[in-house]
Amino acid sequence: MIVEVVLKGTLARQVEELPDGRGPVELTDDATLDTLRRELGLPAAPYIAVVDGTAIRGAAPLRHGARVELHPPMAGG
Amino acid sequence: MSIQTEPSTAASDHVVVDRYTDIVGPSNEMLGPVRDGGRIEYLTVPGCWGPMITPALRSGHEVTLPVRVEGAEVGDAVALHIERLEQVSRAITSGTHEGWDGRFLSDPFVAGICPTCRDEGRHFLYPDTYLEGHGHGAVRCSACHSEVIPFRMIEGYTMVFDEDKEIGVTVTAERADEIADDGQAWVGLPDNAVQHPITVLATADLVGTMARCRVSAGNLGSIPAIDLPSSHNCGDFGAFLIGAEHEFAVSEEELEERTDVHMDIDSVRVGSTVIVPVKVDGAGIYAGDVHAMIGDGEVAVHATDVGARLVVRVEVVKGLTLDGPLLLPPAEDLPFLARPFSSDEVERAKQLAEANRTMLEGPVLPVQVLGSGPFINAAVDNAVERAARLFGMSVHEVRNRGTIAGAVEIGRLPGFIQLNLQVPRPILERVGLAPLVEAAYGPAAGW
Numbered sequence: 155m156i157v158e159v160v161l162k163g164t165l166a167r168q169v170e171e172l173p174d175g176r177g178p179v180e181l182t183d184d185a186t187l188d189t190l191r192r193e194l195g196l197p198a199a200p201y202i203a204v205v206d207g208t209a210i211r212g213a214a215p216l217r218h219g220a221r222v223e224l225h226p227p228m229a230g231g
Numbered sequence: 232m233s234i235q236t237e238p239s240t241a242a243s244d245h246v247v248v249d250r251y252t253d254i255v256g257p258s259n260e261m262l263g264p265v266r267d268g269g270r271i272e273y274l275t276v277p278g279c280w281g282p283m284i285t286p287a288l289r290s291g292h293e294v295t296l297p298v299r300v301e302g303a304e305v306g307d308a309v310a311l312h313i314e315r316l317e318q319v320s321r322a323i324t325s326g327t328h329e330g331w332d333g334r335f336l337s338d339p340f341v342a343g344i345c346p347t348c349r350d351e352g353r354h355f356l357y358p359d360t361y362l363e364g365h366g367h368g369a370v371r372c373s374a375c376h377s378e379v380i381p382f383r384m385i386e387g388y389t390m391v392f393d394e395d396k397e398i399g400v401t402v403t404a405e406r407a408d409e410i411a412d413d414g415q416a417w418v419g420l421p422d423n424a425v426q427h428p429i430t431v432l433a434t435a436d437l438v439g440t441m442a443r444c445r446v447s448a449g450n451l452g453s454i455p456a457i458d459l460p461s462s463h464n465c466g467d468f469g470a471f472l473i474g475a476e477h478e479f480a481v482s483e484e485e486l487e488e489r490t491d492v493h494m495d496i497d498s499v500r501v502g503s504t505v506i507v508p509v510k511v512d513g514a515g516i517y518a519g520d521v522h523a524m525i526g527d528g529e530v531a532v533h534a535t536d537v538g539a540r541l542v543v544r545v546e547v548v549k550g551l552t553l554d555g556p557l558l559l560p561p562a563e564d565l566p567f568l569a570r571p572f573s574s575d576e577v578e579r580a581k582q583l584a585e586a587n588r589t590m591l592e593g594p595v596l597p598v599q600v601l602g603s604g605p606f607i608n609a610a611v612d613n614a615v616e617r618a619a620r621l622f623g624m625s626v627h628e629v630r631n632r633g634t635i636a637g638a639v640e641i642g643r644l645p646g647f648i649q650l651n652l653q654v655p656r657p658i659l660e661r662v663g664l665a666p667l668v669e670a671a672y673g674p675a676a677g678w
Contacts (some may be wrong), residue, residue, distance in 0.1 A: 198476070202471065231532075
């Protein structure tokens, strides 16, 4: 399957294959969020993943055509 | 009036707090106790940017130590009536940020490191630092003298305030440099504060811009049932603790132990009442992160963090079990649809109802239920679920009431919101909120 990946914040410059921080990524049909993270070469940091508008955790399966946003740790105030 | 700053067992009428922490939770030393009905006077320090350039602080935040409230037990709530909130700082620096790659573990707010000390086999986590010069290179590791600031201010400003703290103006790089020379005094940092004065960055990307002050408290409330970095005592930033590789990692279930009092809501100001859950006996009421001004949403993620003097009167509400805070803002801050009805409106509604063979449900009064989550929709769901549990309504009833006689307002992006509802008085009476709501807005008119 192919998912559309959008890397937010500092993640946007950490994946060479996605120089603009976004683009399609091909995965096996049983891929999960953790699979995607490993495929992108990202460490197991506490990202927030939003798939088609819903926050999900690492073991959640992905589906073909999904839009996957990964947000790096953020705080402020 | 008795004033005390050291812990004791005798409850005081007035407790003054001028000691600080980065972590909030059961491990905190609690000051006080203050008696039910007594006052706490906090001397707060800037919440965010100053602590963010001080990697010894494990939160990117610095708030006051908590105060024990006499008689507050787990399952109760404490109402905090804000009586006084005065800005101390005469100048601050703030702006947008990004983490500095290689200078933190997982989360730059929680776990700053000195990479040089790590590579050379020394203790490298939460390094002690000192200041030398101005700008991003000014924060130096006390052990190896290398630059260790864990954040970069992408674009920012240095703002000065008038004597009355009613107007702020952003200044030139030359003036920001002069202010940086004496930052401790300009920011008004007390001796007990750990943070560096943020003015050391001397940032001046935005010059000559004026802003109107309206001082509000970003953090005010009770300690969570587990230790959390104070910046992460909320569902949006707290979500990044799940699965983190530092010592404050939590599970999804543990994050439910938060009290959600890192709110960044501009209505948490003089005249408002914040009602917070008690998740540790004694409540542990702390404060900090005061802003000179903060627009809804805080789209820069950082506002004008200032030191302040904050006085709250505490009132224990027995048996009011809350998951997160409620807010009764000043009436003028309520959105149009959530404002109390006038006698004339009620009379017209009665006539309209009667003409349609319907009886009105009775008097209603406004309450804000606060919610948080990793993003705005999740925060709204959180507030709706909290309101449904508290008031004994279905989530659909909450959504309908919140749409026709209420509103959702954004406290902070990415995910802290205020759900405004007009709640029937019998329900407020049943849960124990009616006296507080009527004290804030008066009895429902026209009944």
